Amino acid sequence: MxxxxxxxxxxxxxxxxxxxxxxxxxxxxxxxxxxxxxxxxxxxxxxxxxxxxxxxxxxxxxxxxxxxxxxxxxxxxxxxxxxxxxxxxxxxxxxxxxxxxxxxxxxxxxxxxxxxxxxxxxxxxxxxxxxxxxxxxxxTHTDGWHGAVRSLVDQLNMSKVESNNSVNILPNMISCEDIRHLRDICEDFGVEATILPDISETLDGPALEDYVKIPSGGTPIASIKKMSGADATIEFGRCLPAETGGTVLASKFGVANHRIGIPMGLRESDTFFETLEAVSGSSMPARYERERGRLIDAYVDGHKYVFGKRAVVYGEEDLVTGLCAFLAEIGVDVILAGTGSKKKGLTEAVTAVTEGVARRIPEIHEGVDFHDIAERAGELKPDLLIGHSKGYRYAKEWGIPLIRVGFPVHDRFGGQRLLHIGYKGALNMFDRIVNAVLEKKQADSPVGYGYM
Missing domain, CATH: 3.40.50.1980 (Nitrogenase molybdenum iron protein domain)
Structure with missing residues (x-):
């Protein structure tokens, strides 16, 4: 038988x-x-x-x-x-x-x-x-990223160094522009921060007259070796592995580890700024209060254009979580959230950042490829696709906008300079989503119009 x-x-x-x-x-x-x-x-x-x-x-x-x-x-x-x-x-x-x-x-x-x-x-x-x-x-590639960061911290910090009144930030797989913005925030707070890794210059540097084999920039090795003497570590990510650079520093050297989500959207950015205030002892500078206010004002102004739109989101597990948190705030219904990773706690993470805010908890698909996502997403009739460039063929097939975020962005220019984090990053993403909705509506109109 x-x-x-x-x-x-x-x-x-x-x-x-x-x-x-x-x-x-x-x-x-x-x-x-x-x-x-x-x-x-x-x-x-x-x-x-x-x-x-x-x-x-x-x-x-x-x-x-x-x-x-x-x-x-x-x-x-x-x-x-x-x-x-x-x-x-x-x-x-x-x-x-x-x-x-x-x-x-x-x-x-x-x-x-x-x-x-x-x-x-x-x-x-x-x-x-x-x-x-x-x-x-x-x-997946995120496992490689986190593994490399853990190895750098573990293998370069062999002993406890003297307290140096600094803060370690392990920012996850965010863009070069995100890293630059993160560095500006720390400087405005008066915080000496070791950001590991720092790809802001090594992967998005200025034009040079002569070719340089190894570009300048990056986290100094001397700074990595002093991470054991920091006051605290802030790790971005709700779906991180059990052992990370932050947990290594906590277990070996007693450095307090604060694990928070990637600061995307209003609430996750609030958590980051509150954490930075707590570990630095400094109040949030006024410029970020103003940025927060502008973001709320934009939410109010643009809410009528995006409320109730249906979105499919995909990419790295922590990016997807951050996007779900942000989209819930602006009234976009995430109907499906997909990632290629497995058993990273994506369901729990997305539920935590959307419960009580989103009108519905999205379907979560882990360990999938685009064939799986596309079959189900096609049935759900989304209005928006949000993720990296590999989703373009499906956006074209379904006749909906693709809002490009994360890595890789191969079919547009400037993917390394997209800003996602903080109040400023949320405003940047909100503008792009609202304008994608307006452009689609305008293009589909039989008569066209020039005023919204």
Whole structure:
């Protein structure tokens, strides 16, 4: 007797990216750092191309360039030789080594290889070397990002340093513009903040006359090594893994860890500013009171245009949570929220930020690809699609606007400069959503009109 199994649909258009890509982005946010993938050359080539299309900046990612032979005999010689080549060519301050599916599958013991490397070449002036395990079959690009941040904090903070009256901020996968705005907020509060990682200049720098192998900017390594002496850590994210950079600092050195959502929209931004006030002892500067007031005024002015619109939201789990919080405030009904990650607590997080505000709790779909999202979303008849560029084909098919947020934005210019966080970021997103609704209505009108 045979049992008929359910038909299995393979992944056709993944709603996630590979784990070492996220780690590479995080390592790029450290001063003088080079990401290094221990695996095949194709992995590094794919990731470089993908990242460059969003940030419009040259991005070098080194590789141990393993082949068939190394899949049998191991990649230790290539890893060591590759690190020496990177040292010679780039003279980096730090090399961030991330594993790939190949090296994880064959069981390469990267920590042992790096120990051997330090033993064999300890007479040279070696850079800092930080390693992170990032097999793509065991996570998404956000797992790679958080894993790299945890490894940086853990492996560069070997002992407790003296209290330095600073605050650590682990901002999650937000844009370069978001990081710049975050730095401005801390400066206005008078807070000495270590933001890790800081991609604001390394992935969105100024035009230079000569090519620079490693762009300036990024979180200084010296600052990372002082994170154990901070007064507190603020982590953005309601769907974070159990062990993060913040929990490492809390467990090893007793640094108080404040885990809050990405500050998107009014209420989540309020939480961030209240937390910053608490850890800094400073009151919120008047400019942010005014920004908050302008945001509320815009909500009032634009509410009639967007109230009751139906939206499908997708992307990284914490970005989706932040978007759901924001959309609930402006009266947009999120009918479906999708992410490629699994078992990150998205349902609980979205419920927490929408309950009592949203008219309905959205359907939550975890571990899905766009094929799954599109089948269900097509039945729900959305008015808006909100997420990154990979949703464009469905927005076009359904004849609805796509509001681009997050990573990657490949079919528009300036994705790295989109502002999402704080009152100013919420106002930016609100304007874009209202105008997308107006543009759609105007374009669909048989007569057209020039006044709203």
């Amino acid at each position: 045979t049992t008929k199994s359910k038909n299995y649909t393979s992944t056709t258009n993944a709603c996630k990216l590979c784990t070492p890509l996220g780690a590479s982005l995080a390592f790029r946010g450290v001063e003088g750092a080079i990401p290094f993938l221990h695996g095949s050359q194709g992995c590094a080539t794919y990731m470089r191309r993908y990242i460059i299309s969003h940030f419009r900046e040259p991005v070098d990612i080194a590789s141990s360039a393993l082949g068939e032979k190394h899949a049998i005999y191991g990649g230790a010689p290539n890893l060591k030789k590759g690190i020496l080549n990177v040292m010679k060519k780039y003279e980096p301050k730090l090399i961030g080594v991330a594993t790939t599916c190949l090296t994880e599958t064959i069981g390469d013991d990267v920590p042992r290889y790096l120990f051997e490397f330090n033993e064999e070449f300890g007479d040279l002036e070696l850079p800092e070397i930080v390693e992170v395990s990032t097999p793509s079959y065991n996570g």
